[in-house]
Amino acid sequence: MTDEPLIYDLSSPGRRGVHSPLPQFDPVDPGDVLPSSELRTDLPLPEASEIDVMRHFLRLSHKNHSVDTAMYPLGSCTMKYNPKVNEVTARTPGLADIHPYQPPETAQGALELIYELEALLASITGFPAVSTQPAAGSQGELCGLLSILAWHESRAETRTQVLVPDSAHGTNPATGTMSGLEVISLPTADDGGIDLQNLKESLGPGVAAIMLTLPSTLGLFERRIAEVVELVHAAGAQVYCDGANMNAMLGRVRPADLGIDVMHLNLHKTFSTPHGGGGPGAGALAVQAHLEPFLPEPRVVRKGDTFALAEPSPTSIGRVHSHLGNFGNLVRAYTFIRSLGAEGLREAADDAVLNANYLRASLSDDYDLPYDRTCMHEVVLAGTRQRRLGVRTLDIAKRLIDYGIHPPTIYFPIIVDEALMIEPTETESRESLDNFIDVMRRIAREAESDPDKLHDAPVNAPVRRLDEVTANRRPNVRRVPESGD
């Protein structure tokens, strides 16, 4: 048994939770209007009381760590504070209780919000055109690559390869494959940047694009970005930027100014629409003018004082969502940007970068630092020194749990042995960072003096380490009804 039974185990025949609405009409018997062969005879859902359902999920929630619990320095995920006002605005009835297919005349506020949000994101990134339709970063990537392919096609060019640095998120190569492209991995240079010589050799008439992450997943800004962009463009290819790390650049640089052609943004990261326990996110796509004709449709356009959906476009890559994306999250991102303004956004980037560098400077005596230079919003440490003591990065991560801190991203980027990818974000205070530093140092001492403390961790969490091997060999992914149930 788990501490908390499954909702099914709280079920008792005949018990009920909430009551359905009072009947408005004489009931129609389903058997009178549908063939009996189409009607199900059983519906094996739980029967639980409202209070039991409420308590069950409340108790489950208590087993989670969250940003509002304590520090959550999960690299690459930008686990910053989620402002509560965002939750208020997203629940405004006029923004929540509206139907995607109601006529645009009756949804002017929603269309205006999308139009204005796209304009704000254009200002922040420097790109002239933005689509907020993609439901997540990965969908933004797919739209970005398909747009690039459509552009090549419009110039009667067929290109079948995409270059992806070996430090990239796994979504980049996976998106390349979904776009029908051959993925060519680029090795990272010794300073953590792109190896220009290798790039030159990899670029050819078959290359459609390079996908790079800026700042990179090593937390480093690409110092040779100008040369990279020039080389890629000279080869007739396009530069795609994975904008997962935009938080480092707000008000400090507009990626479009660097010559990047297309970029996606993770609104749930940089613009703090919450992560929701693993989604929903939102993944806006920003492009230079030459790629605008290919953006997903329908697009929101302004006609004088009113807003409308543009007519279908023959050049668009098509839809990736049933309507206009994760609107509820667009409301939150819009609220966030309007709350901070230009100065607030820049301050966010500044503090995010300062916080990461403060951790870098404070922890480099106790942990290896594979790329010893100024970082941006995150710092990648390596548990290689501890490995020699028989302690793995996984053990360090699990020991952090005992101290009430969510572990950083581990074993990523894959090019760093025993990687610990730490992103504090701007919303951690100096005291909070000092506590993290103190805990990390203490763990480094424990690795020397009492490694089993790390091997056994966590001991203060709701459960200890899990048997993942059995979970994978003989997957149990649903509650199997008991016979006669």
Next chain:
Amino acid sequence: MYPDDLGYTSEHEWVRADGDHWLVGITAYAQEELGDVVYVELPTPGESFAAGDEFGTVESVKAVSPLYVPMSGEILEVNEELEAQPELINEEPYAAGWMIRLAASDPSERDALLDAQAYQQFVNELRA
């Protein structure tokens, strides 16, 4: 560790003559590097491969590794026990953990494979 009667590839597969056919699996070194094997994806009997082609994948909790055929030929049989008990690959990599039975189209390809001593040396270099 590396039986003498097997041929080895630098991708860590082994091959063993079995009557007119050949059995293929992965080496003790490979299973050790992978850790606990949780799943193996194998081809359908009847499919043909050239030496060096990928014939399936083997998975641990956090990794997927491709499997390559050491010799060209047609798949006659796959080890169906592995579906329910992938741990056989860890426990008996050269026996119950075999993966495919092959009808080789060119048995002389066997001569190009590493022998046990050469493979042992190769592994030693990897470990160094």
Next chain:
Amino acid sequence: MSYAPNTDADRAAMLRTVGVESIDDLFVDIPVQHRDPTLDLPPALPETDVIRHLGQLGALNATSDDLPSFLGAGFYRHFVPALVDQQLLRSEWYTAYTPYQPEMAQGTLQAMYEFQSLVCDLTGMEVSNASLYDGASALAEAILLCRGLTRRPRVVIAETVHPAYRDVATTYTSALDVDLQVVPAASRDGSSVRPNIESLVEAIDDQTSCVVIQRPDFLGMVVDTDPIVQAARRHGARVVVVVGDPVSLGLLVPPGDLGADIVVGELRSLAGPPAYGGPGAGMFAVKSQLIRRVPGRIAGRTVDLDGKDAFVLTLQTREQHIRRERATSNITTNQALVTLGATISLSALGRRGLREIAEQSLTAAHHAAEALAGAGAVIATDAPYFNEFAVHAPEGAAARLDRLRRDGNVLAGVDLSCVSPRFDDLILVAATELTTASDVEALAAAWARSR
């Protein structure tokens, strides 16, 4: 303003530790000519003002309180119990992320497992993932799965599958070797419309990787799917069923019992109001032999070192962060918070509640049809339907809908020309348990006036 807590004194002390003089020194890797642009953004708004501003934008939209609404077409306004949103506002749920560290995410993981179990029970399937982005992308992923499984190029897709889902599937497969063939699965006869199973059956051949049908279909019809399933079996094609409205599963035979290999659908309506179409949650459930080809996250049950039951993300080798360019899908997150809402909603409604709101939806739709017929409308749907049906508008759906809204103050439905130009004189009308008798009266009165 930002939400950053540090003071200038904090920053000064931290800069000393870092060993630089100013924050500017941390940004020197950026090419100097592009450093520190001026962002053209409106001034920052305090909380009070931003709430007022968003309230004003919201006031420009008509909600279902402003205009009686019979809009459905994949997005339904269903009863979502009050406790759902109370839970969704808990920080432990919404400010957490993907449960990468299971020891501190047992809440999210167990909720995912319960969600997967509920989806299996509703659909009659054996394995569910923890959701995809929405119903449309779930269909696209189902098609990609079948392509990888069968290595056949053709997809037979009924015209009566949600047109936006068809569009998204087209986009997702546009760069791949996939031939999507849309088959007219409904035929016109004067003002009426009825299913055309034969055309689907005939379209399935030995090169077909899967056949995609919707149930209830986009026109609301509940069609006997057996001939389609049989044809697919004969040709070795897989059967993908799109669930039109998840509440219909409270009444209808689950797709798993009909022979579906994959079931997809949109679950938004179980978790909250339509929110202008998103965020939704894409349901994705399969038969057990497909488990290792399922895209997206899956929670599994296991034990910890002490033998205590616990939950963990499992079968992660399917996913892009491990498989990289060998992955068949690039999906990363699921829609955890929306599926949590659906899980709580289904738990609170329970066996009886879901069945009741399904029956009430069916009842409301049939009363709406009767009232429209009484107002002189011709009901076009010539087949059994659940909670959605088509009405004939001889002068054209668009023109009639416009008049119904302007003169009658109702949102009467969706213009079915989105399915096919052959349907540009049909309006799709949906009702649910939240449709009131006065809504139906308003619709009938508006129709009578607009003739």
